[in-house]
Amino acid sequence: xxxxxxxIKNKLLFIAxxxxxxxxxxxxxxxxxxxxxxxxxxxxxxxALLAITSLFLINSxxxxxxxxxxxxxVLTVCxxxxxxxxxxxxxxxxxxxxxxxxxxQFMVKSMWVRYFIALLVTGCITLMSELWYAMEEQKExxxxxxxxxxxARDAELYNLRRQLQxxxxxxxxxxxxxxxxxxxxxxxxxxxxxSDFLRGTLKKEENQWTSLSEELDHVQLxxxxxxxxxxxRLHTEIVADDAAGNCRIPHMLLQPVVENAIKFxxxxxxxxxxxRLTTKLEDNHxxxxxxxxxxxxxxxxxxxxxxxxxxxQRRLYLLFSQSDLLETTTVNNxxxxxIKIPQL
Amino acid sequence: MIRTIIIDDEPxxxxxxxxxxxxxxxxxxxxxxxxxxxxxxxxxxxxxDLIFLDIQMPKINGFEMLExxxxxxxxxFTTAFDEFAIKAFENNAVDYLLKPFSQERFDKAIRKWLDxxxxxxxxxxxxxxxxxxESPVQSQRIVVKTGSKIRIIPANDILYLEAADDYVKIHxxxxxxxxxxxxxxxxxxxxxxxxxxxxRSYIVNIQxxxxxxxxxxxxxxxxxxxxxxxxxxxxxxxxxxxxLGI
Numbered sequence: 001x002x003x004x005x006x007x008i009k010n011k012l013l014f015i016a017x018x019x020x021x022x023x024x025x026x027x028x029x030x031x032x033x034x035x036x037x038x039x040x041x042x043x044x045x046x047x048a049l050l051a052i053t054s055l056f057l058i059n060s061x062x063x064x065x066x067x068x069x070x071x072x073x074v075l076t077v078c079x080x081x082x083x084x085x086x087x088x089x090x091x092x093x094x095x096x097x098x099x100x101x102x103x104x105q106f107m108v109k110s111m112w113v114r115y116f117i118a119l120l121v122t123g124c125i126t127l128m129s130e131l132w133y134a135m136e137e138q139k140e141x142x143x144x145x146x147x148x149x150x151x152a153r154d155a156e157l158y159n160l161r162r163q164l165q166x167x168x169x170x171x172x173x174x175x176x177x178x179x180x181x182x183x184x185x186x187x188x189x190x191x192x193x194x195s196d197f198l199r200g201t202l203k204k205e206e207n208q209w210t211s212l213s214e215e216l217d218h219v220q221l222x223x224x225x226x227x228x229x230x231x232x233r234l235h236t237e238i239v240a241d242d243a244a245g246n247c248r249i250p251h252m253l254l255q256p257v258v259e260n261a262i263k264f265x266x267x268x269x270x271x272x273x274x275x276r277l278t279t280k281l282e283d284n285h286x287x288x289x290x291x292x293x294x295x296x297x298x299x300x301x302x303x304x305x306x307x308x309x310x311x312x313q314r315r316l317y318l319l320f321s322q323s324d325l326l327e328t329t330t331v332n333n334x335x336x337x338x339i340k341i342p343q344l
Numbered sequence: 345m346i347r348t349i350i351i352d353d354e355p356x357x358x359x360x361x362x363x364x365x366x367x368x369x370x371x372x373x374x375x376x377x378x379x380x381x382x383x384x385x386x387x388x389x390x391x392x393d394l395i396f397l398d399i400q401m402p403k404i405n406g407f408e409m410l411e412x413x414x415x416x417x418x419x420x421f422t423t424a425f426d427e428f429a430i431k432a433f434e435n436n437a438v439d440y441l442l443k444p445f446s447q448e449r450f451d452k453a454i455r456k457w458l459d460x461x462x463x464x465x466x467x468x469x470x471x472x473x474x475x476x477x478e479s480p481v482q483s484q485r486i487v488v489k490t491g492s493k494i495r496i497i498p499a500n501d502i503l504y505l506e507a508a509d510d511y512v513k514i515h516x517x518x519x520x521x522x523x524x525x526x527x528x529x530x531x532x533x534x535x536x537x538x539x540x541x542x543x544r545s546y547i548v549n550i551q552x553x554x555x556x557x558x559x560x561x562x563x564x565x566x567x568x569x570x571x572x573x574x575x576x577x578x579x580x581x582x583x584x585x586x587x588l589g590i
Contacts, residue, residue: 167400170424171354174443178360231355233378266353267402270379295403297496 022047265292380409542580
């Protein structure tokens with residue numbers, strides 16, 4: 001944690017304030033008719049000692065923070081330390097002004113007043129540094145939290161990509177391997193699509209956000225590759241709301257949802273499968289739903305949000321602090337995943 | 345003439361196997377199948393010498409399909425990426441091809457099979473299936489065949505399992521099904537937090553236990569919510585208590 005006196009500017013300010021404070025009192029006492037010399041010696045020495053006491057308080061608070069609401073404890077410490085300061089002045093500074101009888105008498109008489117003014121000063125300094133440290137601490141927590149969230153996001157993105165890659169990649173390569181012999185033109189096209197798709201998954205952190213139309217292009221690439229793999233079994237329909245094209249959406253958010261739909265759809269039935277994706281812009285919300293068929297006899301949707309979707313939900317939560325942005329429903333053996341993305 | 349069947353849900357994956365087979369005049373593809381159901385039917389109908397089998401397929405995977413065939417033919421597995429499957433293959437005589445594979449690798453698999461075909465591969469296929477059962481998919485469901493129908497029983501629908509000679513009888517609310525496996529196989533593959541072997545001949549789904557009654561000395565009877573009664577031995581009772589935390 002940074003001390004409030006860590007910067008040179010603050011150090012100078014601290015010294016200047018104390019000096020001004022000492023000179024102000026010396027001038028005040030001179031005005032009351034006391035000797036310049038004695039008052040100057042007294043005030044400079046007393047305030048220098050008080051400044052050192054303050055420094056001690058500021059630094060010790062940095063390491064020993066009082067718990068919440070321990071005001072009595074803080075007051076006791078301040079009272080003790082101030083008393084110590086007072087006795088040092090009484091025994092250490094007083095002998096230097098003893099030659100001036102008038103001033104000496106004033107000094108003895110004002111000891112209690114000095115004590116309470118000094119207590120007020122140390123009290124204020126303690127309070128202010130406590131406030132400073134509390135703010136510093138909060139700032140640090142904030143930074144840590146932001147870092148943790150970023151880490152979580154990165155980890156999730158990494159997971160997302162890891163889940164996606166191997167099976168899809170090797171099967172796609174296998175398809176290309178088959179096409180090279182019989183239909184080289186199509187093989188070349190698929191290599192192109194696969195490259196574009198992989199490039200899209202790799203550009204990540206820099207573009208946390210992207211436009212819906214870009215995200216849809218990416219999903220379309222993925223679907224086109226899957227269609228080559230699965231042939232007649234896979235049909236896709238994308239119904240996009242033209243007005244929503246420029247809406248913002250977290251990069252690669254749709255990918256796991258569509259992947260989930262394909263996995264669910266293609267591996268849970270043996271018939272041809274239609275995956276339907278619809279986008280809509282409604283009251284500052286971009287709403288995207290992905291629909292796939294499933295077999296209620298062998299798949300229990302009560303198993304929750306299922307593979308891949310929990311990470312989507314988590315990501316939405318991290319971005320918007322809302323946990324109701326992903327919903328899943330089943331209608332007539334169709335599994336529907338709906339995502340809502342608030343638009344600013 | 346060697347007769348073979350290709351089972352894979354991706355048309356292009358089947359195409360490449362056919363292409364690689366062109367150089368073998370003595371091997372003929374008698375049928376191509378899209379999924380495990382078609383696969384079982386085709387194997388029963390044609391009794392091929394060799395099959396090329398994909399692992400990840402719709403509904404039932406390649407291993408589950410093989411379990412449904414009484415006398416499985418020789419198998420060369422093809423898979424893109426499947427940690428569990430690959431683990432099962434290591435140290436096993438059955439060959440597997442990792443997609444995408446080359447003609448050379450393919451030829452090697454065929455040669456290996458031709459060399460060992462007379463030695464009898466059935467044992468290694470059986471051993472492979474035992475090991476493959478440890479994959480997460482197979483701990484969540486059991487695939488059975490009744491007549492020509494194939495049923496997928498989700499683990500949650502199982503009431504209890506009962507040993508029956510060489511088979512295991514799987515009791516569900518819709519009746520009992522036989523599966524050619526051992527009790528210890530199921531004890532190993534099913535989720536141990538949900539399925540407990542209460543008796544030498546019984547494994548019970550503890551989520552469905554309604555109450556446990558004493559029965560004769562040191563023996564108990566678990567009464568399920570459906571009213572079915574399952575014997576619990578002394579050691580089974582100890583195991584049950586551990587899992588239930590009592």
